[in-house]
Amino acid sequence: MINEDKESKQDKFTVTKVSYLTETYINRLQLLNDAIESKDEKKISDIVGELTTLRESALYQELGMLTREIHDSIHTFGNDERIAKLATEDIPDAKERLNFIVTKTDEAAHRTMTAAEETMDIMGNFSGKAHGIQERWSQFRNRKLSKDEFILLNEEITQFFESLESDSSIVNSKMTEIMLAQDYQDITGQMIKQVVTMVKEVEEKLVRLVAISGLVVVPAKEKTEKTEKGKASDGEKAEGPQLPTADKEIVASSQGDVDDLLASLGF
Amino acid sequence: MDKDLKILIVDDFSTMRRIIKNLLRDLGFNNTSEADDGQTALPLLKTGKFDFLVTDWNMPGMDGLSLLKAVRADPDLCKMPVLMVTAEAKREQIVIAAGAGVNGYVVKPFTAITLKEKIEKIFERLQK
Secondary structure, eight states: OHHHHHHTHHHHHHHHHHHHHHHHHHHHHHHHHHHHHTTOHHHHHHHHHHHHHHHHHHHHHHHHHHHHHHHHHHHHHHHOHHHHHIIIIIHHHHHHHHHHHHHHHHHHHHHHHHHHHHHHHHHHHHHHHHHHHHHHHHHHHTTOOOHHHHHHHHHHHHHHHHHHHHHHHHHHHHHHHHHHHTTHHHHHHHHHHHHHHHHHHHHHHHHHHHHHHTOOOOOHHHHHHHHHHHSOOOTTSOOOOOOTTSOTTTBOOSHHHHHHHHHHTTO | OOTTOOEEEEOSOHHHHHHHHHHHHHTTOOOEEEESSHHHHHHHHHTTOOSEEEEOSOOSSSOHHHHHHHHHHSTTTTTOOEEEEESOOBHHHHHHHHHTTOSEEEESSOOHHHHHHHHHHHHHHHHO
């Protein structure tokens, strides 16, 4: 029973206060009515004055409570150590991670391309040699090759087989190199996930801050629509890659779309 | 198509320059040079040694659109065919590039076949 009383204390207090106010109002209004009937101008003016004061004090009380609420929210927000940590540690850390991702992906791309280029050179060499041998081999089969030429061809074929063995092991190691270079995906993927988690937390805190400041928070989707269509976007400014999920009306999603658009412009 | 054509590849990412260079080599174009933005590309182009320009749009310093406009405004370079290879995929941007006088537009990521088709199409039209 005592607990219940405590819990509802606040409510009861408000109720009492309100009924007290209402009673005062009713009381004053009755007096005002009487004064009007008795045409007592001084009394009418006094009562109206009292009513105004009454109304004002209610307003001030209301305002006082609001101020307290805002003050408390800002205080809790300011005391949130997590926010300070986000600003001083997590965001710089995220920047470092993102830079690391740029470096790592750059390295992987070059590593892959170097291996591919070297393989292409070897393969080009292969097919060149094979072509030469094949030509002379068919001359030999048609008995159009002299003895000296045959000795030369024989030597070349022997060399070709030797190089085939060593070069294919090089090609094999280049392919392994290309595969290994893909290990960046694992590490950068994990890092990107960490950054996404951090961004999500910052987003939540920002939404809270906006709520405290009393601004209306527009849901993300509605907002993009508004900004995309509302603002005069600067078409000449490069904006970088668009997400595959971007609005189809604004973004040409494939080379086919681009070609269609250009064709419609007379290209 | 003249395979001895001298081509300038402009992109701020070395990996992308390398990819384009390799693809062009596969298509038989061995005569290529590189620049990392419009500012470094323009003086190279002005030497008059280039026949074809492949450029990205989004680059620090001078971007690809400004480079395209500068090329079109230069009496010696204004006829040079320009292929834009870019991640800028907004319809509005494609229209702007077309208006600035681009000869072809390839959106990243692209395939070797797309690049080949666009280059062939540009030369086909130039020969008409």
